[in-house]
Amino acid sequence: MDDGVVFCFNNTMVPEQYKLVALWVIRGALFIVPFIPLYIASGLFFPFITGKAFAFRVIIEFAFAAWAWLVLVAPEYRPRKSYILFALLAFISILTLSTIFGENLTRSFWSNFERMEGLLTHLHLVAYFLMLATVFERRHWVVFFNLFVIAGFFENSYVMFQHWGYIPSLQGITRVDGTIGNPTYLAAYLLFVVGFSLLLRFWFAKSPWRFWYDFMVAFSLVAMYFTASRGMSVGLLGGIVVFALIMLWPRTHHPLDVRYRFIAMGIFGAALLCVGGLYAFRSSSF
Numbered sequence: 083m084d085d086g087v088v089f090c091f092n093n094t095m096v097p098e099q100y101k102l103v104a105l106w107v108i109r110g111a112l113f114i115v116p117f118i119p120l121y122i123a124s125g126l127f128f129p130f131i132t133g134k135a136f137a138f139r140v141i142i143e144f145a146f147a148a149w150a151w152l153v154l155v156a157p158e159y160r161p162r163k164s165y166i167l168f169a170l171l172a173f174i175s176i177l178t179l180s181t182i183f184g185e186n187l188t189r190s191f192w193s194n195f196e197r198m199e200g201l202l203t204h205l206h207l208v209a210y211f212l213m214l215a216t217v218f219e220r221r222h223w224v225v226f227f228n229l230f231v232i233a234g235f236f237e238n239s240y241v242m243f244q245h246w247g248y249i250p251s252l253q254g255i256t257r258v259d260g261t262i263g264n265p266t267y268l269a270a271y272l273l274f275v276v277g278f279s280l281l282l283r284f285w286f287a288k289s290p291w292r293f294w295y296d297f298m299v300a301f302s303l304v305a306m307y308f309t310a311s312r313g314m315s316v317g318l319l320g321g322i323v324v325f326a327l328i329m330l331w332p333r334t335h336h337p338l339d340v341r342y343r344f345i346a347m348g349i350f351g352a353a354l355l356c357v358g359g360l361y362a363f364r365s366s367s368f
Contacts, residue, residue, distance in 0.1 A: 096155045100155075101152060101155065101156055104148045104149070104151060104152040105152070105217060107144075107145065107148040108145045108148050108149050108152070108213055108217050109217060109218070109222060111141050111142075111144055111145035112141075112145060112210075112213060112214065112217075112218075112226065113225065113226060113229055114141055115138065115141060115210075116226065116229040116230040116232075116233045117229070117233045118134050118137050118138055118141075119134065119233065119237060119261060119262060119271055120233055120236055120237060120240075120261050121133050121134055121137055121261070122261050122263075123136070126195075127195045128195050128196050128198075129263075130259075130261070130262060130263025130264070131195070131196065131197070131198050131263065132195050132198055134198075135198035135203065136198075138203075138206065139202075139203070139206050142206045142209050142210050142213075143206070143209075145213055146209045146213065149209075149212070149213050149216075149217070152217075153216070159216050159217060160216065161212055161215060161216055162215075162216075167215070170208060170211060171208075174204060174205070174208050177201055177204055178201060181200075181201045214226075224282070224285070227278045227281060227282055228282065230274070230275065230278050231275060231278055231279050231282065231295070231298050233275075234271075234272065234275030234278075234279070234298060234302060235298060235301070237260050237261060237262075237268075237271070237272070237275070237305070238272070238275075238298075238301045238302055238304075238305040240260050240261055241258045241260045241268070241305040241308060241309075242304075242305065242308075244258040244259070244260065244308075245258050245308045252264075253265055256310065257308070257309060257310045258305070258308045258309055259309070260305075265309040265310060265311050266309070266311045266313060266314070268305075268309050268311075269306050269309040269311035269313070269314030270311075270313075270314065270317070272302045272305055272306045272309075272314075273306070273314060273317060273318060273321075275298065275302045276298075276299050276302045276303065276306075276318075277321070279295045279298040279299045279302065280295070280299060282295050283295035283296065283299070306318075315360065319353050319356055319357055319360075322349060322350075322353045323350060323353050323354075325346075325349070326346040326347070326349045326350035326353065327346075327350070329343060329345070329346030329349075330343055330346050330347065330350070
């Protein structure tokens with residue numbers, strides 16, 4: 083057996099370096115995805131939507147071709163059984179049936195330029211999920227989430243320039259929309275930036291980088307405020323409540339868990355006060 087040959091497919095020996103090249107192609111393409119929200123295709127219809135969707139589809143198709151070959155020759159990269167995978171497959175199956183038997187097959191499959199969703203995009207999302215779930219290890223997730231946070235920094239900076247009047251906003255001076263083109267969608271995107279920043283903050287609690295993640299949480303929350311999106315506020319508070327309840331769930335009696343439960347109780351109480359405050363001052367401009 084030649085050096086570097088570690089497995090075979092259909093009695094054909096496959097060099098190890100081919101598998102490594104496929105992994106680099108797949109992971110490299112997936113690492114581009116966090117920066118797609120920054121792209122504005124000014125020469126297309128609905129420039130805030132179509133360009134991002136086309137870019138995502140091209141990247142996913144390019145990576146999926148390499149992934150399809152990889153899973154054929156390397157069983158260790160094939161999807162593993164899980165409830166999440168079964169739920170996703172059930173969802174896409176139901177969506178496919180509703181597309182076939184719906185009112186307008188063409189529109190259900192392709193969607194339109196204003197939405198760029200449809201079954202086609204959902205199929206790309208399934209491929210995206212399968213690749214992330216099979217070729218990413220923890221160190222790759224750390225890189226991916228950090229890239230997402232870096233992209234969030236540029237998005238927040240763009241938002242601030244909009245707020246200061248240096249970059250025009252589709253909503254005028256009252257609301258910012260960033261490179262997303264919609265204040266509500268922008269707020270939802272920044273909510274993910276906050277979530278990933280907090281996750282990395284917990285992962286690297288003893289690293290100097292924790293201050294960078296703290297900054298990004300605060301920076302993103304300020305940018306979210308300038309979107310003037312009420313749905314974002316509800317979603318943020320809801321996420322805080324769920325997080326606190328998870329932390330309060332009985333587990334071990336480790337001293338660290340006890341301390342975290344006290345912190346979770348404080349977070350839960352603060353979230354309830356925020357909800358009451360938002361209701362009490364619902365008619366104010368703030």
